[in-house]
Amino acid sequence: MTDADELVRRTRELLDQNPPASTDRLEFLRARFDAGLAWVHYPEGLGGLGAPRHLQVVVDAELEAAGAPDNDARRNGIGLGMAAPTILKYGTEEQKQRFLRPLWTGEEVWCQLFSEPGAGSDLAALGTRAVREGDTWVVNGQKVWTSGAHNARWAILIARTDPAVPKHAGITYFLCDMTDPGVDVRPLRQITGEAEFNEVFLTDVRIPDSRRLGEIGDGWRVAQTTLNNERVAIGGMRLPREGGMIGPVAKTWRERPELRTHDLHQRLLKLWVEAEVSRLTAERLRQQLVAGQPGPEGAGMKLAFARLNQEISGLEVELRGEEGLLYDDWTMRRPELVDFTGRDAGYRYLRAKGNSIEGGTSEVLLNIVAERVLGLPAEPRTDKDVAWKDLAR
Amino acid sequence: MTDLLYSEEEEALRAAVRDLLTDHCAPADVLGRVESDTPHDLALWKQLADGMGLAGLLVPEAQGGQGASHREVAVVLEELGRAVAPVPYLTSAVVATEALLACGDEELLGRLASGRTIGALAVGLHTAPSAAFTAVRLESGVLHGELTGIADAAVADVLLVPADDGGLYAVTADAATVTPQVSFDLTRPLATVRLEGAPGRRVGDAEPAVRRALRAAAGLLASEQLGVADWALTETVRYLKERKQFNRPVGGFQALKHRLAQLWLETVNLRAAARAAADALASGEDAEISVAVAQAYAAPVAVHATEEAVQLHAGIGMTWEHPAHLYLKRAKADSIAYGTAGVHREALAGLVDLQTP
Numbered sequence: 001m002t003d004a005d006e007l008v009r010r011t012r013e014l015l016d017q018n019p020p021a022s023t024d025r026l027e028f029l030r031a032r033f034d035a036g037l038a039w040v041h042y043p044e045g046l047g048g049l050g051a052p053r054h055l056q057v058v059v060d061a062e063l064e065a066a067g068a069p070d071n072d073a074r075r076n077g078i079g080l081g082m083a084a085p086t087i088l089k090y091g092t093e094e095q096k097q098r099f100l101r102p103l104w105t106g107e108e109v110w111c112q113l114f115s116e117p118g119a120g121s122d123l124a125a126l127g128t129r130a131v132r133e134g135d136t137w138v139v140n141g142q143k144v145w146t147s148g149a150h151n152a153r154w155a156i157l158i159a160r161t162d163p164a165v166p167k168h169a170g171i172t173y174f175l176c177d178m179t180d181p182g183v184d185v186r187p188l189r190q191i192t193g194e195a196e197f198n199e200v201f202l203t204d205v206r207i208p209d210s211r212r213l214g215e216i217g218d219g220w221r222v223a224q225t226t227l228n229n230e231r232v233a234i235g236g237m238r239l240p241r242e243g244g245m246i247g248p249v250a251k252t253w254r255e256r257p258e259l260r261t262h263d264l265h266q267r268l269l270k271l272w273v274e275a276e277v278s279r280l281t282a283e284r285l286r287q288q289l290v291a292g293q294p295g296p297e298g299a300g301m302k303l304a305f306a307r308l309n310q311e312i313s314g315l316e317v318e319l320r321g322e323e324g325l326l327y328d329d330w331t332m333r334r335p336e337l338v339d340f341t342g343r344d345a346g347y348r349y350l351r352a353k354g355n356s357i358e359g360g361t362s363e364v365l366l367n368i369v370a371e372r373v374l375g376l377p378a379e380p381r382t383d384k385d386v387a388w389k390d391l392a393r
Numbered sequence: 394m395t396d397l398l399y400s401e402e403e404e405a406l407r408a409a410v411r412d413l414l415t416d417h418c419a420p421a422d423v424l425g426r427v428e429s430d431t432p433h434d435l436a437l438w439k440q441l442a443d444g445m446g447l448a449g450l451l452v453p454e455a456q457g458g459q460g461a462s463h464r465e466v467a468v469v470l471e472e473l474g475r476a477v478a479p480v481p482y483l484t485s486a487v488v489a490t491e492a493l494l495a496c497g498d499e500e501l502l503g504r505l506a507s508g509r510t511i512g513a514l515a516v517g518l519h520t521a522p523s524a525a526f527t528a529v530r531l532e533s534g535v536l537h538g539e540l541t542g543i544a545d546a547a548v549a550d551v552l553l554v555p556a557d558d559g560g561l562y563a564v565t566a567d568a569a570t571v572t573p574q575v576s577f578d579l580t581r582p583l584a585t586v587r588l589e590g591a592p593g594r595r596v597g598d599a600e601p602a603v604r605r606a607l608r609a610a611a612g613l614l615a616s617e618q619l620g621v622a623d624w625a626l627t628e629t630v631r632y633l634k635e636r637k638q639f640n641r642p643v644g645g646f647q648a649l650k651h652r653l654a655q656l657w658l659e660t661v662n663l664r665a666a667a668r669a670a671a672d673a674l675a676s677g678e679d680a681e682i683s684v685a686v687a688q689a690y691a692a693p694v695a696v697h698a699t700e701e702a703v704q705l706h707a708g709i710g711m712t713w714e715h716p717a718h719l720y721l722k723r724a725k726a727d728s729i730a731y732g733t734a735g736v737h738r739e740a741l742a743g744l745v746d747l748q749t750p
Contacts, residue, residue: 253747260750268747269738273689280665280686284397291398300658363651370650374630374657377645 002040002051004058010049011037011062020068029071029105032063038071038104042088046100054290071106074337078148079103079110083156086226090173090214099154099175111152113143113176113200114223118393120145121364123158124167124220125383125391128202130159130174137161137174137212139182139205145358149185149198150334152178156226157207158219163389170388171219175211182206192350193330196338227360238286239279245309245340245348246275249316259319268319271312278304296373303365306355313349320345395679396464397668403468410447410472413440418476420716426479427579427719433548438480441469442508448486449506451494451609457503463609467616467671474620477719479580481545485511487613492553492561492606496597501551501563513549514606515564515586517542521732522607522684523740528599529588531556536564536588544730546571546584554588555599562593578726580719611731612674612684615667618695621724622660625698625717629653629705649705656701659694666690682744689737692728699724 014035018028032038033047037059042048063070073080080103087099102108119126128141139159149155155176162170176183182205187195214222242250253260253268281304285297317324328344340348356362370376383391399407417437426432442448450466452458459465466487473482485505489512493502504510516526519542529538536556546552549571552564568591576582596602630653633644643649666687673683699721703710710717728734742749 250745250747257748257750260748262750265742265747265749266738269689269742272745272747273686273738273741274662276686277662277666277690280395280397280669281662283395284665284668287396287398293398297661300654300661303654304658304662366651366654367647369654369657370644374650374653376630376634376650376653377642379645379647 002049002055004055007037007040007049007051007055007058008062010035011059015063015066015068020066025069026105026107028069030101032068033101033104037063039084042100046088046096047104052292054292057290071104073106075151076103076106076109078112078152078156079108079154082112082226082229083110083154085229086156086173086222087175087213089225090222092210094210095175095213103154108153109148109151111146111149111155111178112226113146113149113155113157113202114226115145116142117144121361123223124171125388125393126158126160126171127393128157128159129163130161130172130207132161132209135209137172137207137209139174139176139202139207141202143200143202144188145197146185146200147197147358148336149178149200150187150195151336154178155200156213158223160388161219162217164387165217166385167383167388167391168220169217171223172216173213173219173222174207175213176202176205176207177211180205180207187332187334189332190350191353192347193327194333194335196335239282241276241279244275244279244305245312245316245352246272248341248345248348249312249319252316252319259321264315264319267315271308271315275308275312278308299365299369299373302355302359303362303369306352306362309348309352309355313345313352316345317349395669395672397665397672399468399668400464403465406465407468407472409445410441410469411475413437413445414472414476414478418478420477420719423477423479423580423719424714424716432479432579432582433481433545434479435548437478438482438511438548439508441480441482442486446508447482448490448508450486451490452502452506456499456506458506462675463613463671464675467613467667470613470616471620471623471667474617474723475624477580477621477624477716477723481511481513481548483610483614483617484513484545484581485549488514488606488610489549489551489553491609492602493596495602495605496561498563498596501596504551510550511545511548512551512553513543513546514603515540515543515546515552515554516603516607518544518581518583518726518730519732520607521736521740522604522611524732524736526555526603528555528557531558531560531562534592535590536562536593537590538588540586541574542583543571543586544581544583546586547573547582552586553596553602554586554593555603556593559599560595561597561599561602563596564588564591564593568592576726578722580723581726607731608680608684609674611688611737612670612680614727614731615663615670615687615691618691618724618727619660619663619667621720621727622656622663622695622698625695625702625720625724626653626656626660628717629656629702632706643705652701652705656698659697663691663694682741685737685741685744688732689734689741692724692734695724696721696728 018031036049038047040051041053116126130137130139157174157176161172182203184201186199189195288295327346449458450461454460505512520526529536554562570587572585574583636643670683670687673680702717709715
């Protein structure tokens with residue numbers, strides 16, 4: 001058992017041996033991974049020490065105080081939040097050794113080849129086929145809404161390997177090399193004007209069986225690990241008052257008295273209160289995690305933030321009056337990150353529309369809260385026992 | 394740092410209060426009582442105050458109290474809200490007690506802490522922490538005037554009355570004429586207080602005492618509102634799992650599931666806001682903003698939760714025999730008590746520098 005004091009000791013040892021001021025960034029990150037201080041709850045040899053998950057904050061605080069470089073986690077959110085825990089749980093020893101270190105350091109960025117044009121919230125309806133030829137799988141199909149595919153070196157991929165069984169049963173999970181022939185990433189321009197996500201066409205892509213994750217036909221169960229981790233992504237971070245999207249609006253209100261109206265004032269105060277209360281709920285969730293008693297609140301955080309971001313950014317556009325009629329830049333770009341703070345109110349308003357769609361629509365998440373938190377009856381299922389190939393589409 | 398969790402001691406306190414209320418304050422008991430001439434449950438009050446020592450939570454041990462804090466009081470209020478318990482806890486153990494703490498009147502504080510004396514601040518229940526309040530006339534050393542909307546005055550032994558000389562006076566109930574008003578919230582009834590040459594003992598300055606008392610009241614009321622909302626959500630979910638229409642549990646219809654999930658989210662948020670206010674009152678840090686945030690958020694949530702409870706219980710929810718209306722009435726009255734959400738939002742505008750146009 002590794003306790004907080006032990007982690008502080010090991011972190012200081014890492015800092016002594018690799019002084020941040022004189023150590024190359026990547027070298028420092030690799031050393032940190034090898035010292036088991038990347039994600040302390042992972043096993044030894046895989047970037048962790050098998051310590052309790054909540055003790056990561058102890059390490060992070062020490063490193064931050066020492067000015068150590070971080071692994072720029074936002075650039076590789078899918079890798080860190082989704083691919084890694086899935087590889088850890090279902091990967092072979094060889095897969096874990098091969099993938100986890102460059103994933104954590106950010107040397108290799110990941111994307112997720114899950115959604116398809118005909119399979120969004122009903123993800124298990126996917127139609128991308130993987131057909132086995134000896135030790136290789138040949139993959140054909142189309143994926144969509146793939147954030148960051150243009151920067152990704154690897155992808156987690158689910159594909160149909162058996163169309164003759166019900167849709168959840170015939171799926172297999174793979175690790176796909178984005179540089180392989182047959183992987184074609186095409187930007188998908190969004191309502192903001194930029195292309196943060198992509199369509200990905202897979203044409204005779206050959207994936208060796210050694211890059212299958214989990215058993216053949218067990219892909220849906222493996223994907224649940226990925227998806228559960230997607231929704232647990234919040235927590236750990238602390239936000240100051242006005243730290244979210246309400247911040248720029250409040251700032252504008254203070255600095256630009258000529259923009260103020262009574263109607264906007266009423267709406268601003270209401271949203272300010274809701275933003276503060278959501279912040280407190282997130283902080284309460286964080287305190288529960290640190291205390292080792294995670295609550296079900298996390299299931300609702302994404303819902304709350306999606307609605308708030310949309311309402312606040314909508315108000316912000318109106319507050320700006322004449323300027324609200326303008327937009328900073330419609331140039332088609334392919335960004336590495338979603339930039340909520342660097343761009344203007346119009347961008348925030350448009351981009352926030354995605355908050356209630358990405359990672360599960362608010363409608364589907366409300367079902368999940370109702371069924372898993374409140375225990376209400378599940379939605380009726382008419383496709384449960386029908387072979388995928390016999391489903392209407 | 395704000396501590397938004399419940400300690401083990403607080404959870405133990407909750408369990409003890411809930412056990413007592415389960416045994417002695419079932420909805421049918423409350424309903425029967427509000428139909429009588431004596432809506433307050435003084436036997437329950439005695440058990441809470443005398444038996445468990447909860448009336449003195451905010452009073453230091455040296456003055457006969459428990460020396461606890463607003464955090465523990467908040468937990469008690471959550472449970473009392475969940476039971477719409479007709480006891481003068483908020484009015485005596487919080488509001489009157491806070492006023493006396495500001496005045497430093499040890500003798501009366503000790504009596505309130507023991508629970509054997511019930512106190513009521515003679516300021517209208519609707520009054521916000523920063524709002525003006527009515528004072529009575531002090532003439533030739535005795536008090537004259539009428540005050541309305543005084544919560545729980547019907548069972549108070551001592552009334553704390555603001556007078557026009559700026560003082561706060563302790564008046565024994567015998568010296569005043571207390572007349573019940575027909576109240577919207579049957580479980581926290583209001584009364585008028587008439588003073589016709591009533592003697593009073595000056596306990597301190599009214600202004601700081603009333604401000605302090607109303608601020609604590611507004612902050613801790615959020616915990617009561619949390620209890621009310623939590624009951625409404627829990628009971629409605631339970632009922633919708635049982636109630637069948639069209640050959641399936643009503644709770645399986647997505648239109649209703651989404652409404653309940655939404656209500657759950659609001660309740661989760663309210664818990665964080667109420668905890669933050671209780672913690673801020675206990676520590677004295679950031680109290681003004683935390684109280685205003687909690688009260689601006691709490692009232693609409695509690696009202697929404699109880700309105701949903703009535704609607705989703707449908708026909709039975711509209712009946713007198715089902716307790717849903719007791720909670721709806723408490724929630725709606727609470728939305729006015731100690732300042733409406735709108736008044737608290739306006740207070741915030743000044744506190745966080747978001748000025749009016």
